[in-house]
Amino acid sequence: MASASISMRKVVSPRNIASASAFVSPSPTVNNSLGVVLRRAQGGSRSPQSLSLKSSPSLSPYVARVLTPSSQAKSPLAESTSNITKKFKSVRKLPWSDGGEASLGVHTFAQSVGRHVDVLESIDECRRTCLSFDTPDRTDSLIRYKQKNCGIFLLGKGSFGTVVEALYKGKTVAVKIVEPNTGSMRQIRNEMNCLNLHHPNIVSMLKVVLPDNDIAGVVIMERVCGCTLQKLLDHDFLKDQLSKRRSYSVQLSSALKYCHEHGVLHLDIKPQNVIVENFMDNCKLCDFGCSSLIGAERQYLQGTVGYAAPEVLQGIKPTAAADVYSLGITMWQLISGTSPYKGHREHTVIYKVVTDEYRPELPPASCPEDERFLSLIQRCWSQQPQCRPTVQQVLEELEQIQCS
Template sequence: MGALCCRPQPIDFDGEVNLFHFILSRCVGKGAFGKVRVVEHKQTHKLYALKYINKSKCVKMKAVANVIQERRLLEEIDHPFIVNLRYAFQDDENCFFVLDLMLGGDLRFHLERLGALGEDIVRFYLAQLSSALAFLHENHIMHRDIKPDNILLDERGNAHLTDFNIAVHFGERRLTGVAGSMAYMAPEILNKRGYSSQIDWWSLGVCAYELIFGRRPFRGRSNSDLTYSISKDPLKWPEDADKKCSRAGMQILKGLLERDTTKRYGCKPHGEGFQELKRHPWFKSIDWDTLESKEQTPPFIPDAKKANFDASHELEELLLEDNPLKAKARKANKDNMSAEMRQMEEQFTSYDFKKMQRRSYYPHNQHLVSTATVTSSGVTSSRPGTPANDLRVDGITIHGGNGHSMEISGNDLEAVRGEKVLDQNYS
């Protein structure tokens, strides 16, 4: 009799997705109020990244709106060079994002290990990320936190943009809230004169410069010094710049780091900026026709025999976690919830990419019903995606070190470290 009562309950894969559907594996990342670990879907045996956010910490850090916004934005995104959402659900303690798994690590990890990356490698990443940015901007989405930490490689070496925690929709009205990682912020954000999607191209330029030369183009010992440098300092090149980057490459960097947004590369309206970038001589070696189908061999392939992330996350999970993650049946009593908890309960809705069509919550994008077509056997994407045999990932931030993402107050912002700040007035 005892053996019968302890028999595990059968899993209802036809019902709403939940944590019981997954086998939990190693922890590979940690953020301000959540973690990332590898999981395997018990029915399909496919590997994903599970990003889970503690609700209580989320409320305490006043980030409820950001989590819900990220959840909604990810539902409408489906692109080969973005870490795409596959499932979303919640239990009494956590909100869960199940995302593409990237086992190649983030570019911060590789940058700190190698010191710098070759021009050919950076050109390939820029082509892929430019494609992703053009897609986002076409759908009225700006990322606002592009940096090496938020660029993840799959096991074959393709680059993917992740972490949409402070991404927003944009329209004709310019934004004024300060948000992002300060070292990668465009001057128009810091000058508080209003900004739009052009800021993403600036941030991409800072990333490219840092990846090629191993240092950022604008630096400062304090917030005010860094603000002045980003806003006023001329773009300077390292003494050995000509050994690391061609003249055409420097033209691209200079064009992306142009303070005048009417002249900045990528910024011309209606997608013309992206087309102009594609025509630049620096990208002559890129076959744009096959780029999104991932038919090209990336110039850098991560070492599959090594862990391309900070292994201390797994050790910390084993030794220090007082409430380890495990699947639990729901017990939530909505009558006793705070307003913030109720908001998450009602607005962080479930999503299953095999059963549901992607949609947009943004009025300007109501034409977008789906970027994937649901079939009887699953989903057939309308865009070329990551091949099915690829292991794919996610990340809050899969590394330790100088570029980690955090949600912090403006007064505590350590500008030189490039940490993330949520929408707020910056002092």
């Protein structure tokens, strides 16, 4: 990637030096694609702890010994650290010792702590000098990446590809590696729709590199520390947080209004595509892999069945009203705390939504504001697109409800 500097970060927990779960060792064979390397590293026969750090010129012999798995290491410190990790899982559960001779290979607790601190400092030094992807040739970058034996921090993995944490122009970012196939090419082109979108409630897209033959595509985006709105709902974290649920509805409406003003339809609004930042005050819309420009022709159906508008399920060209429908289903989920049409098969949902105007059951209103909120949801998921409010009208009404 020209004029781009991406550095993969080493991640080691001070609580468990020998545990290398945050490291991923690349495949022995570099297959011209970071997506392939990551896939084989995760699914291969090698253990996640197989680091092969001995050959790294930037690591001292002692650091390499400690980070080498116990099956390969001959250092008693490395062996005992690995055993402690498996047996006790927590520092508080370690057995008491008088500091005498032990299998740990050190004489005092202070010496043990000192050695661990030295290791962490050495590792931090290595992290600051980690590999740079400052080259237009991604294949060459991958070869050098393999030779350096760098660890990387995985943020997510699924059918869309793999997301890793990296450095880009001195900033921590999230990098999505998309497999080079027809479906992925379409998705990554859709992601490009939001390159010029800059809004506090939208995850910023910094750079997109399209797949080329057998080389994976890359999407570089803002790194948001938090979790998905779906995860918060699954764990009932918003059960008694009425103000936050309304706030998220306002923020999503604001983000969607901005998208529509800039000619972009998201077409996959759902809690799984919303990231809530760590302090839970701010949320951001993400994943524009199903997006489309307003008025563009679509030859395929994308999105999520439970959130897709009836006209989208029928194959009709979507409009801004399709996003309003999905927003209405998402707002219902914020109130109910459950996923729509739970327990129903997808083909049943499609049939009933399109032919019977079937919708999720509304919960009872506990106050006048709730009644207005539920009424707004019903208008958002109206069967006919022309009967739904615009996202501007939704935002204005939500702000009035929030202030009442």
